[in-house]
C-alpha cells in the first residue's frame with residue numbers, strides 16, 4: 001500500500017471510529033429524511049385538497065372526481081376542521097361549496113365558491129392546480145347545458161360529451177397544468193426531495209466538521225513523525241486530501257443506500273448520481289482542507305463548519321427547494337456548490353437527465369473542486385510546517 | 389530476503405556540518421557540527437531552549453538548515469530526501485501517536501509509512517510490542533494508556549523499521565523511574581546492535597549513563613564536546629576521596645601525601661581523611677593500600693567526582709536546570 005493510501009485509509013478509519021459521529025453521520029440524516037418526508041413529503045408529492053359542504057351534490061361529485069383524476073388528494077370535512085388543517089400546512093387548498101353554489105351549478109348558471117389556501121409558496125402552486133381542475137369541471141358543465149339547450153336530453157348530452165372526451169384526447173389537462181413548480185415535483189416519491197437535500201447537506205456538513213481532525217493531527221505531533229518518514233510532503237497532503245474525500249463519499253454512499261433501502265427513494269441513473277456525488281464530495285473535501293488548515297482551534301473549526309455547512313445548504317436549496325426561491329436569492333443560490341449538485345441530481349431523478357444534461361453542473365462542481373483543492377493543498381502544506 | 393541494506397560498520401551514520409537556524413532575530417542553532425558512528429550514542433545535553441529540538445528537526449529533514457548540511461551515511465538529508473529519511477527513526481519530544489487508535493494500529497500505520505510490508509510489518513510490530521512490554525494491551529486505544537506506556541509506544545514507533553540512526557528527543561520526560569529505566573535499557577541494547585543514536589536530554593544522569601560522546605549545548609552553540617571524562621577534565625576539576633577508619637590517622641595522612649596524583653590531604657579526626665586527587669578511580673587502590681600500610685584501618689571509602697552538571701556550570705556560569 002502506498003503511503004498516500006495508508007494516510008487516506010487512516011483518516012477514514014478514524015472518522016468511522018469516532019463515536020460522536022455515529023449519531024450525526026449515520027442516524028441523524030436518515031431520521032431527518034424520515035421526518036421531512038412524513039411532514040412535507042406527502043404535500044410536495046401530491047397536493048391535498050379539502051372540500052367542505054355540498055355533500056352529494058353534482059358540483060361536489062364533479063369536483064372530487066376531476067381533482068382526483070388530476071392526481072390531487074381529495075377529502076371532505078367540516079369547514080372548521082379544514083380551516084385548521086390549512087393553517088397548520090397539512091392541507092394546501094380548501095374548497096367551500098355553499099347550497100346556492102351547488103344549486104347554481106345544477107341550473108347551469110355561474111356558481112361562486114370560496115377558496116382558502118395555505119399562505120406558503122406550496123399553497124399557491126396547489127391553488128394553481130385546483131383552479132385548473134375547477135376550470136375543466138365548469139367548462140364541461142357549460143358544454144353540457146349548451147347541448148341541453150340545443151334540445152338534447154341530459155343523458156344524451158352527457159353521452160355526447162363522454163364520446164368527445166374519448167375522441168379529443170383531453171388536451172385541456174395538459175394545457176391547464178402549467179405551473180412550473182407543480183410540474184417540477186410531479187412523480188417524485190414522498191422522500192425523494194428530502195433525501196436529495198439532506199444528502200448534499202450532510203456530505204458537506206460532515207466534511208466541514210470533520211476538518212477538526214486536521215487540526216488535531218497537528219496538535220498530536222504526528223505531523224513531524226509523518227514528515228520524517230520516507231514520503232514527500234506532497235504525498236502526505238495528497239493522503240490527507242484523499243482521506244477527506246473518502247469521508248465525504250462514505251457519508252454520501254451511506255445516505256444513498258440507506259434512503260433507497262429504507263424509504264424506497266429512487267435515485268435514477270446510479271452512474272450519473274455517483275458522478276455528481278464524486279464531484280460534490282471533492283468540493284466538500286477541499287473546503288474541509290481549507291478550514292482545517294486555516295484554523296488552529298477545534299471549537300472555532302467546528303463552529304465554522306456547522307455554520308457554513310448549514311448556511312450553504314440553505315442557500316443551495318437543501319432546506320427549502322430552490323424552485324421556490326424568489327429572484328435575488330435564486331442568483332445567490334447558484335454561488336453554492338449545493339445548488340449545482342441539486343440541479344444535476346434533480347435532472348437525473350426527475351427528468352431522466354443524461355450525461356450531457358448534467359455536464360454543465362458537474363463541470364462547475366469539478367472546476368470549483370480543482371480550485372479549492374489547489375488552495376487547500378497549499379495551505380494545508382503550510383499548516384503542516386506550522387506544526388513542527 | 390533482507391529488506392534493508394546492511395549497516396555500514398565503518399564510516400559515519402550521521403554527519404552534521406555547521407548547522408545554523410534562525411527564527412527571526414533569534415539564532416536558535418549557531419554553527420553546530422558533530423558526527424555519529426554506527427553503534428555510537430551521541431548526546432545533546434542542554435537546558436530548555438538550547439536548540440536541541442531544532443537541531444533534531446534539521447537532522448530528521450523536517451526543515452532545512454539556513455546553512456550547513458546533514459548527511460545520513462553519505463546521503464544528503466533534506467525535507468524531500470526520501471533516501472536519507474529511510475534510514476532514520478524519529479522519536480519526537482511530544483507524543484506523536486494517535487490516541488484514538490490502538491498501539492497495534494499506530495505501529496501498523498507508521499510502519500506502512502516506513503515502507504514495511506505485510507509479513508515483515510507484522511513480525512516487527514509483534515517484536516516491538518514485546519520489547520516495550522505492551523503486548524497485552526496492544527489492542528487498547530492508547531488514550532487509555534498511562535503516560536509511561538504512551539512514551540514507550542512513542543519510542544517503539546521510531547525504531548519499528550530498524551533505522552540506522554535513531555533520534556530520540558527527550559524521550560523520558562514525565563516518565564516514572566521504572567519506565568525510564570526500561571527505556572534507557574532498550575536504547576542501550578539497540579546501540580550494542582549497531583544502531584547509531586542521537587539522544588537529547590536535559591537530564592545529565594541520562595547523558596552520563598547512555599552516551600558515548602556528549603555535546604553540551606547552550607543558546608544554540610556547542611559549548612564543549614567529548615566523552616564524559618574528557619568533558620570533566622575541561623573543568624580542571626579534581627575528584628574527592630573521603631576515607632573513614634580507625635588507627636594511625638596522622639601517619640596515614642603523611643604517607644598518602646607522597647602518592648603521585650594526590651594533591652591535598654586534610655582532616656584526621658573522627659570525620660576521617662579527605663583527599664583531593666586528579667583521577668580518583670585509578671588511585672583508589674593504591675590509596676587504600678598506603679593507608680593500611682601506614683596503620684589505618686579503613687572502614688569506608690567515598691569517591692566524589694565532578695559531574696556534567698559542574699561542567700555545564702563551569703562552561704556557562706549557570707545551572708543546567710532552572
Ligand SMILES: Nc1ncnc2c1ncn2[C@@H]1O[C@H](COP(=O)(O)OP(=O)(O)OP(=O)(O)O)[C@@H](O)[C@H]1O
Pocket residue numbers: 388411414416434435436437438439440441442443481590
Ligand atoms: N518555530 C519556531 N519559531 C520561533 N522560534 C522557535 C521555533 N522553534 C524553536 N524556536 C526557538 O528556538 C529556540 C530553541 O528551541 P528548541 O525547541 O530547539 O529548544 P530545546 O533545546 O529543544 O528546548 P526544550 O528542552 O525545552 O525542548 C528557543 O528559543 C525557541 O523559542
Ligand SMILES: [Mg+2]
Pocket residue numbers: 440441442481557
Ligand atoms: Mg526540545
